Amino acid sequence: xxxxxxxxxxxxxxxxxxxxxxxxxxxxxxxxxxxxxxxxxxxxxxxxxxxxxxxxxxxxxxxxxxxxxxxxxxxxxxxxxxxxxxxxxxxxxxxxxxxxxxxxxxxxxxxxxxxxxxxxxxxxxxxxxxxxxxxxxxxxxxxxxxxxxxxxxxxxxxxxxxxxxxxxxxxxxxxxxxxxxxxxxxxxxxxxxxxxxxxxxxxxxxxxxxxxxxxxxxxxxxxxxxxxxxxxxxxxxxxxxxxxxxxxxxxxxxxxxxxxxxxxxxxxxxxxxxxxxxxxxxxxxxxxxxxxxxxxxxxxxxxxxxxxxxxxxxxxxxxxxxxxxxxx
Amino acid sequence: xxxxxxxxxxxxxxxxxxxxxxxxxxxxxxxxxxxxxxxxxxxxxxxxxxxxxxxxxxxxxxxxxxxxxxxxxxxxxxxxxxxxxxxxxxxxxxxxxxxxxxxxxxxxxxxxxxxxxxxxxxxxxxxxxxxxxxxxxxxxxxxxxxxxxxxxxxxxxxxxxxxxxxxxxxxxxxxxxxxxxxxxxxxxxxxxxxxxxxxxxxxxxxxxxxxxxxxxxxxxxxxxxxxxxxxxxxxxxxxxxxxxxxxxxxxxxxxxxxxxxxxxxxxxxxxxxxxxx
Numbered sequence: 001x002x003x004x005x006x007x008x009x010x011x012x013x014x015x016x017x018x019x020x021x022x023x024x025x026x027x028x029x030x031x032x033x034x035x036x037x038x039x040x041x042x043x044x045x046x047x048x049x050x051x052x053x054x055x056x057x058x059x060x061x062x063x064x065x066x067x068x069x070x071x072x073x074x075x076x077x078x079x080x081x082x083x084x085x086x087x088x089x090x091x092x093x094x095x096x097x098x099x100x101x102x103x104x105x106x107x108x109x110x111x112x113x114x115x116x117x118x119x120x121x122x123x124x125x126x127x128x129x130x131x132x133x134x135x136x137x138x139x140x141x142x143x144x145x146x147x148x149x150x151x152x153x154x155x156x157x158x159x160x161x162x163x164x165x166x167x168x169x170x171x172x173x174x175x176x177x178x179x180x181x182x183x184x185x186x187x188x189x190x191x192x193x194x195x196x197x198x199x200x201x202x203x204x205x206x207x208x209x210x211x212x213x214x215x216x217x218x219x220x221x222x223x224x225x226x227x228x229x230x231x232x233x234x235x236x237x238x239x240x241x242x243x244x245x246x247x248x249x250x251x252x253x254x255x256x257x258x259x260x261x262x263x264x265x266x267x268x269x270x271x272x273x274x275x276x277x278x279x280x281x282x283x284x285x286x287x288x289x290x291x292x293x294x295x296x297x298x299x300x301x302x303x304x305x306x307x308x309x310x311x312x313x314x315x316x317x318x319x320x321x322x323x324x325x326x327x328x
Numbered sequence: 329x330x331x332x333x334x335x336x337x338x339x340x341x342x343x344x345x346x347x348x349x350x351x352x353x354x355x356x357x358x359x360x361x362x363x364x365x366x367x368x369x370x371x372x373x374x375x376x377x378x379x380x381x382x383x384x385x386x387x388x389x390x391x392x393x394x395x396x397x398x399x400x401x402x403x404x405x406x407x408x409x410x411x412x413x414x415x416x417x418x419x420x421x422x423x424x425x426x427x428x429x430x431x432x433x434x435x436x437x438x439x440x441x442x443x444x445x446x447x448x449x450x451x452x453x454x455x456x457x458x459x460x461x462x463x464x465x466x467x468x469x470x471x472x473x474x475x476x477x478x479x480x481x482x483x484x485x486x487x488x489x490x491x492x493x494x495x496x497x498x499x500x501x502x503x504x505x506x507x508x509x510x511x512x513x514x515x516x517x518x519x520x521x522x523x524x525x526x527x528x529x530x531x532x533x534x535x536x537x538x539x540x541x542x543x544x545x546x547x548x549x550x551x552x553x554x555x556x557x558x559x560x561x562x563x564x565x566x567x568x569x570x571x572x573x574x575x576x577x578x579x580x581x582x583x584x585x586x587x588x589x590x591x592x593x594x595x596x597x598x599x600x601x602x603x604x605x
Contacts, residue, residue, distance in 0.1 A: 051599060081602065089452075090444050090600040106451035113602035117441040121385045130381050134449035185602070 039101055041066050041181050041212040042087055047096035049079075049086050056082045057236045060096070064214055066180070069207050071227030071244075072216040073318065079236040080216040084111065084183050087214075103181045107135030110174045111183040115167030115190050120159025124151050127158050128173045135177030145176035148198070163190035175202045182206060184215045188222050200226055220314040232318050239322045247317055254290050257282035257306035258297065267300050268293070282306055374459065382433060382463040391429045395422065395471050396478040403482035413487055415562040418479040419504045423558050426471045426508040427532040430464045430515030435525025441604035457595050461516055461588060468512025472505030500562070506577055507558040510584040514554055517584070517591035523598060524605060554583045 040063040047060040057079045064070050064087075074080050085091045087098060088109055103109040118127055128149060129142045137145070149172040151165060161169065167190045174182060182203075188196050203213050203226060217223050223230065224244070232239040255278060258264045265283060268275050273293075274286040285293060290307050297304045312320075382388060398421045406413040437443040437460070450456035480501070518535075519528025539555040550556050561576040 085444075085599070085602060088444070088448065090447065090602065092597065092599065104451060106455070107449050108451070109448055111444065111448060111602070113444065114441070117445065117602070117604060119385055119436055119440050119442065121387070123384070126380075126384045130377065130384070131445070131449070133377050134446075 039066075040064055040099075041101050041103060043099040044087065045097045045099075047083075047086060047098060048094045049082055049091055050094045051082065051091070055094075055236060057086065060238050062231065062238060062241065064181070064212050066212045067207055067210045068228045069203060069213040069215065069226055071223045071230040072214065072233060073218070073220065073223060073230060074233035078233045080233055081113070081185055083233065084113075084185060084214065084216060088181075088183060103179075107177055108179055109181040109183070110135060110177050110179040111185070112167075112170045112174050112187060113183075113185045115163050115170060117170065118158035118161075118166055120157065122158055123154070124149070124156050124158050124161060124165075124169055125154045128169055131170075131173035132176045135173075135179065137176055141176045145172045148172040148175070148202075164192060164195065167191060168195050171199060171202075175206060178206065178209065178211065180211060182211055182213045184213070186217055186219075187215060188217065188219050196222065224314045230314075230318070232322055234322065240318075242321060247314060253310040254285045254288065254293055255282050255306060255308040255310050256285050256293055256304065259303040259305065263300075264297065264302050264304075267296060267302065271296055284310065375462070378459050378463045379466065382467055385436065387432045387436070388429060388467055391425050391432070392471060392474050395425050395474045398425070399475045399478035400482050403479055404486060407486040413479070413483060415500050415503070416559050418483075419475050419507070419562050422472065422475050422504055422508050423511040423555055424533070424536045426468045426511035427515035427518075427536070428529060429467055429471055430512035430517075431519040431525065431528040431532050432515075433464050433467060433512075434460055434516040435519040435528050438519070438523060438601070438605055439525040441601060444600045444602050447600060453596050453600070454592065457520070457592050461513060464512045464516040465509050468509035469505050471512065472508030473501065475508065476501035476504045503561045507561055507580065510554065510580040511558065513584040513588055517587035520591035521587070521594050523594075552579055552583065554580060557583070 042062075042064045044060050044062045047057060047062075048055065049057040060083060072080050072083070082091060086093060088111055089098075089100075089104075100109075118124075125146060128145055132142045132145050149165075149169045151161070151169060158166065158169075167187075171184075171187060174184075187199060191199065200222075203215075207213055207228075215223065215227060224247070227244055229241060229243050230247070231241040256264065256268070261283065265275050268283070268285055268288065271288065271292075273288040276284045276286075278284045288296075290309055294304065294307060296302075399418055402418050402420065403413050406417065437446055443456075446460070447453050447456045450459055515528065515532045518531045519525060522528045522531060536555060539553055543550045543553060543556055546553070551560065557576055557579040561580060
């Protein structure tokens with residue numbers, strides 16, 4: 001049975017269009033690289049949310065596809081959590097439309113909004129079992145999730161768990177449900193390195209199984225490793241959505257220095273590379289891999305004193321993309 | 329829920345044909361399809377899960393213990409004073425305790441930020457509200473049954489036959505269970521409307537204290553007050569109970585239902601927090 005749920009607020013009217021908000025921040029919805037266009041699990045069109053009379057989200061257009069991990073970044077108060085709440089149907093829309101594909105049933109969509117959202121008087125094992133059971137999980141799923149949660153005792157109560165343990169318990173319960181849409185807000189808070197690796201592997205397995213994972217985080221290094229597309233939200237407006245492949249492609253600069261920099265520059269340019277001087281002296285080379293540069297230097301008998309791949313920080317790259325979007 | 333909701337379902341093969349005979353329809357209805365059994369099992373599964381959830385925290389057990397202790401202490405105190413206990417006296421604390429139970433059960437989701445999780449697990453706000461109030465209703469009945477059983481046992485032990493008659497006790501147990509269930513729903517509804525466990529619990533306690541003060545000012549309309557209606561229901565004699573029970577139960581349930589609907593409308597419209605409050 002195919003079920004499509006469409007939730008809409010007031011349709012976008014001429015007043016909003018007249019304000020010219022859309023022209024200031026063009027949005028781009030990414031498609032998966034596969035040839036078959038996957039149908040979006042959630043599609044937001046012109047979504048606006050006001051809370052207490054204040055506009056929190058404005059004119060959001062976004063599509064989240066299955067089998068993909070989507071990242072959501074933005075400053076404090078930019079509306080990330082509200083956008084996730086609105087997508088899950090926890091907040092009424094002031095305007096716009098949300099189309100949900102087969103995620104309106106019990107446990108089809110799941111979220112972890114924080115580590116401490118547990119009843120402190122309930123046993124941790126019971127809390128986890130209730131969540132997995134509520135999402136349609138079996139006893140085997142409960143046992144597996146309990147093992148993953150790594151809580152030392154069955155009788156420990158949620159109120160006595162550490163921040164990391166509580167978060168890992170919530171995440172283990174959410175992962176065990178294998179929902180169609182999984183929303184995680186700051187999922188790495190309080191987690192140790194091993195837990196972050198466990199979470200990363202768990203998310204990748206879910207995505208491979210067709211789940212749409214949506215992560216909001218300030219931990220850009222973690223976002224960089226996990227997500228397939230990244231969305232930047234600022235001031236309640238969706239600034240830009242980019243595939244992470246665009247970021248990785250931007251990381252093809254190599255920092256090169258040698259005993260004879262001018263000769264090296266000439267040879268690199270002759271080989272088809274783009275060469276710019278770095279602010280502190282060495283050359284920044286685009287269009288050639290470090291291996292190709294090394295081979296060229298060896299063939300030309302040039303001595304290299306530095307050969308370092310350069311990748312801009314994700315934050316810097318996103319800020320540049322945002323500036324481009326605003327300038328457009 | 330949020331504005332307009334459209335459900336487009338492919339229901340091919342599920343619509344009935346108008347040309348079918350009544351007999352074939354009856355035989356089809358009488359057959360137990362695997363789907364209907366699985367639906368029933370799923371409902372039992374949901375009820376089992378919700379019941380387990382409701383009693384998996386210390387709060388309900390504490391309230392049940394206080395209910396039993398309250399009934400025992402009141403009966404013992406009255407009998408030691410040489411008087412005969414009456415239903416309203418024995419079950420004096422039941423409305424307050426049941427109201428607190430409803431408030432604490434529903435309010436815990438608000439206080440500990442798990443309301444959104446239950447909405448997602450239930451599939452919708454309405455489904456969650458129905459399931460939450462079903463749990464509260466069951467717990468309210470349990471509070472009433474606990475008070476009824478404790479008082480009946482104590483009266484049989486220490487008092488004369490004032491509550492010892494099986495027929496009277498049965499009717500009284502029904503009345504106190506109805507009163508407790510209605511007050512549990514009231515507590516849950518008030519908490520949902522306030523959107524806060526502390527405000528809901530305080531509201532129940534304050535109302536129980538304030539109702540006797542506003543009762544004289546309302547004249548005949550006072551019978552619609554939930555506390556007054558409950559005490560009338562409990563005070564009705566065994567003979568008169570059958571005659572009065574319907575109208576009294578109607579009043580109690582009407583007030584509880586009105587608040588329940590108000591709470592449902594509030595729950596359906598208000599943003600659901602994702603933080604502990």
